[in-house]
Each structure stands twice: as C-alpha cells, then as structure tokens.
Amino acid sequence: MILEMKNIQKQFDGLEVLKDISFGVDSGEVVSIIGPSGSGKSTLLRCATFLETIDGGEITYMGKKAAHTNERGEAVYVHARELRQFRSYYGLVFQQFNLFPHYSILRNVIDAPIRVQKRSREDAVSTAMGLLAKMGIADKADAYPFQLSGGQQQRVAIARALAMRPEILFFDEPTSALDPELTGEVLKVIRQLADEKMTMVVVTHEMAFAKAVSNRVIFMDGGVIVEQGDPRDVFENPQEERTKRFLSVFER
Amino acid sequence: MTLETMLSLMSEGMIKTCGIFILTLLGAMPLGLIVALLKKSRFIVVRGIVSAYISVMRGTPLMLQLLAWYFGPYYLFRLEIGGWRYPALILGFVLNYAAYFSEIYRGGIESIPVGQYEAAEVLGYTRVQTFIHVVLPQVIKRIMPPVTNEVITLVKDTSLAFSISYVELFSQAKQISSSHTTFMPFVIAGVFYFVANYIVAFIMGRIEKRLDYYK
C-alpha cells in the first residue's frame, strides 16, 4: 500500500471538517474523490500532503508512519527533516497550477530535482524534456508561465510534480480553473498516466472522467466518506441516499 | 569667485553627500529585510519591539532623529561626542531608512500568493530555500517602484545632515553662499541633486526592464 490514512480528524476553529476518515491507496490505483463543495475533499488532500496538520489519526506512506495519535490523543508527526523525506513519495497538482512565474518552463521542472533531490543538471534536464514532450509542450521549454494557456500551465505543473519521481500523485480539481475547451487536454494526460499505472488520487467534479478513468470512486459529504467502490457501482447503482441526491444533480 | 573654484570647493561636499547616500543604502537595504522578517517573528515581544521601532522612525522627523543620535550620548550619559558626528549621522540615516524599506519589503512579501509557498513546500524545498529562490526574486520585482521612490527621497534627504553640522553639499552651498553673497552655490547644488536623481531613476528603470521578462 502506498498511502494509508486512518481515522483522520481535522478541525478548523471548532468546525469538524474531517470526521474519522480512513482510506488507502494501492500501487497503480487511480482513486477519484467526489462530493459537494465544502465536504472536505481539499482538506483531505492537504492533510495527506502535510500542508495541513491533522488533529488525530494516522498517515502512513510506503509502510512508514509519518503521523500518528499518541496516548494523550494528540497527533504527532515525525521530525521536520524526516517529513521532507516523505515529500519525495508524493506530488501535488493544484487547481491554480502555482508554477513559479520567474522561472522558465524548463527551470520550473528541473529546479526541485536539482535543488532538493541533488540530481545532476543533465539528468534533470533529460527527465524534464522527456516529461514536457509527453505533456505535448516540449516546444515551450524556454517560455515563461505567463506566456502559456491555463491548460498548458497545468500540464507543466503535472510535469513538475512527475519530475520528482513520486510514488503517488494528488490532483485537487486540476481542471476547475480552466476554460471548458482546455479541460480535455489536461484530462487526456491524466488518463495517459493512468494507462501507465501511475498511482493517483484525483479530486474532481468531472464525473464522466471519474467514471472512465478511476478504479475506485470515493464520495465524500460532511467530512465523512459516505460511499466508495467501483465507479460503475457508485455511479449507476449508488447505495446511499446522499450519493443518489448528489449524482442526480449531475445527470440533469 | 569663478564658477570653477566654486565647483572645486563644492566637489568635496558632493563626495560627502554621495558617501551618506551610498552608506545609507548599503546599511538600510539589508537591515530593512532583517526588520521585515523580524516583524513576522513568532515571538510577540520581537514583533512588538519591531513595530515600535518602525512607528517611531516613521512618526518623527529624520532631522530630530539625527539630533538625538548625535547629542543623545552627551545629554543622557555625559559622554564625549568628539568623533561621533559621522557615525551618528550614518546610524540615524540607516535606522530611519531601514524602517521604510522594511515596510516596503513586508508589503512585497505579503503580496506573494500562498500557493507559491505551498508548491515549494510540497516539492520539498526548505523554508530558507523557498524564501531565497521562490519568494525573494518575485518580491524584488514587485517592490521596484516604491524602492525607487525611497531612494530618490534619500538623495534629497542627505541635506538633512546639515542639522548636525556635517558639511556635505548643502551645508557647503549655504556657507559659500553667505560668505560670498551669491546664490550660485544653491543652483549648483540643485543641479547636482537633480542629476543624481535622474541617474537613480535611470538605473532603477533599467533594473525594472531587466525584470520584465516575466509577469
């Protein structure tokens, strides 16, 4: 198992946003997380990527524990330096891309491998050029983010994350900031990664995409996992009332 | 007195004015960054001290601050202030300008979207790496216009050194003017400040252009 999250709890000033969430992701799995706005999907990804600290529960990557609850019921994390090791296990693609505007496209993709992973420049550049070619934007290597369309920027962001050779890649609504005609090109590369058995967790509102690409769908509402399973079962034969209600909005 | 002798007399003052200007920038620009970072310290006492420092520096006249730095040691501790004039002058300028620069830096740092920090954090950058390689370059680009303003103000503010009888360009112009009953020294000084600012604006404009390669 690549990632295991157990009994995750998270509050924001008294508001319980994640209530005892447990799920795991196996190697090669593509998991989609769907659910209404405010259900805690982003918070879950942010806890998995240590951008938020959990209040309780356990986070394990590759069998190594990054956080657990101690006997006093407090969540404790491993030391900062060790935590940085864990960061090499995953990548995160943001809704707003968050590319570094002062770096060229190539530099965006090679900087962390060189600076953080201490890889050689040649190695980083050849990896990066390969990834940019795969993303269909090799010709943009010397451009700057502001010169690219949103769809192209998001593909750079995916290349940047992949350049770190993560075991698992998280996406938080990767197409929500894009014009409809640009979402296709981003979904296409994610689908391509799925075909290559890249382990991924995708928070999305693109139901057709979730249904077509993922091995498992998790439906969240009110900070809990209401239902999960094979996409065909969840989409065509939802068991829970809340799931039915949520999905009916999309069918109209 | 010919224009030539007047110019050669005043060149000394020009050099001293340039000295104040350069030393102030060299001291205040880095110190301002330290102050800006201290203002974001997690220790409330540190934040409090820094806030008080900034508000005093910005809330009182620089001339008064120069007088306080120069005469303070004597009135407070009865210390001999013989060789203290120049250090007091530079200290006064640096501390005053560091306060202004720190506020400019802080504004710049706060304008960087949180997503930049988060992207860097997820990629495994340390906090120092994030600040130096991701945040600072973008801050520098954003603060160029207000920094230019501040530097231009400094060129003119150097004349405040006359308040503690440090003979830079402006004091010198005043002296020559009253001893030779001519207004010419002030004209020369005015041209000097104007040209200096022209050069400052030109250089800063070039730097801004240089940073124009991204948005």
Ligand SMILES: Nc1ncnc2c1ncn2[C@@H]1O[C@H](COP(=O)(O)OP(=O)(O)OP(=O)(O)O)[C@@H](O)[C@H]1O
């Ligand atoms: N930093 C924060 N401080 C306070 N409350 C927060 C914070 N982040 C999220 N919340 C709250 O937590 C709840 C869950 O937010 P979250 O962003 O995880 O939802 P989401 O499922 O991703 O929604 P969306 O589909 O709109 O992106 C919301 O009520 C939100 O207001």
Ligand SMILES: [Mg+2]
């Ligand atoms: Mg969200």
